[in-house]
Amino acid sequence: MDFPIVDLMDPGACYRYLVDLLHPDGLSCPRCHRSDGMGVQARHRAPVLDYRCTHCGRVFNAYTGTPLHGTRRPPAQWVLIFRGFAQGTPTAQLARELGCDRMHLLDLRHRFQERAREPPRRSARSPARRPKRTRCSRMRGKKGVRHPNPDDPPRRRANKRRGHGNFANDRPPVVGVVSRDTGAIVLEVVERTDQETLIAFVTEHTDDGATVYTDEWSGYARLSAEGRGHATVNHTPGQREWARDDDGDGIREVHDNTLEGLWAALRTFLRPFRGISKHYLHQYVAVFQWAYNKVGVAGMVRTLLGLPLSTPTAS
Ligand SMILES: [Zn+2]
Missing domain, CATH: 3.30.420.10 (Ribonuclease H-like superfamily/Ribonuclease H)
Incomplete structure (x- = not known):
């Protein structure tokens, strides 16, 4: 049964969830990497804000330079898309629940899932492995x-x-x-x-x-x-x-x-x-x-985004 919930989700909370995934060390300027001079440049796509770096003048947002660069989907839709991909929800069902085109969503699924092939930085290999x-x-x-x-x-x-x-x-x-x-x-x-x-x-x-x-x-x-x-x-x-x-x-x-x-x-x-x-x-x-292999929800979404798991191995 389809159960659309995209309109029930808090846009601000979904945006903060994505920012934490994409920038585990905090948001900073993609050019000069400083985080102490970000002025809001535009809020017409709030909660996704455009910033201008007061040091180098670069205009950017949380998606700049990430796999979500240039995308226009509302944050709640992204969260539900990653949830669906990670849980193995069929594309047709997910497209109905999100009210978006199935073939477009299938293309998107294949682009993100292809990143999941690359092994994350943390290796499952152990010396004592049998x-x-x-x-x-x-x-x-x-x-x-x-x-x-x-x-x-x-x-x-x-x-x-x-x-x-x-x-x-x-x-x-x-x-x-x-x-x-x-x-x-x-x-x-x-x-x-x-x-x-x-x-x-x-x-x-x-x-x-x-x-x-x-x-x-x-x-x-x-x-x-x-x-x-x-x-x-x-x-x-x-x-x-x-x-x-x-x-x-x-x-x-x-x-x-x-x-x-x-x-x-x-x-x-x-x-x-x-x-x-x-x-x-x-x-x-x-x-x-x-x-x-139990990489966890955040680990799974980071894997789909092609990002290394945020906790590098200590061993
Ligand atoms: Zn800068």
């Missing part, structure tokens, strides 16, 4: 690209082709690692799930000497040669075991239940969008990843 890893292939439509062949019309329903998905046959696989220590995840949309791709992904996102828990697909065997400990779980129907106690200490450490649950959560996140272009799937996966 990630595990599995594969996942899912059905995807092919939206947003003009179809060149009229004799081969685009599908109207999900791609039900069986077998391994790959980017070329419109079922781009998503691969992931999750750290046993921190619970942090790294997900990536890949072209295909061949050995070269998977081994490269696992070695890039795990540390030397890490133990990697996977399913029994033979392609992972080379992990040992890459300096990773490797343990597998049997997923073959009829002889399934979801967790196994390899060293007899009573703790069933060889499992990949975390990732199996993660794929279910990712599917749930993606489902309301009713089919995402494979060319933009990586963005939605990135938003899910940052939310899953």
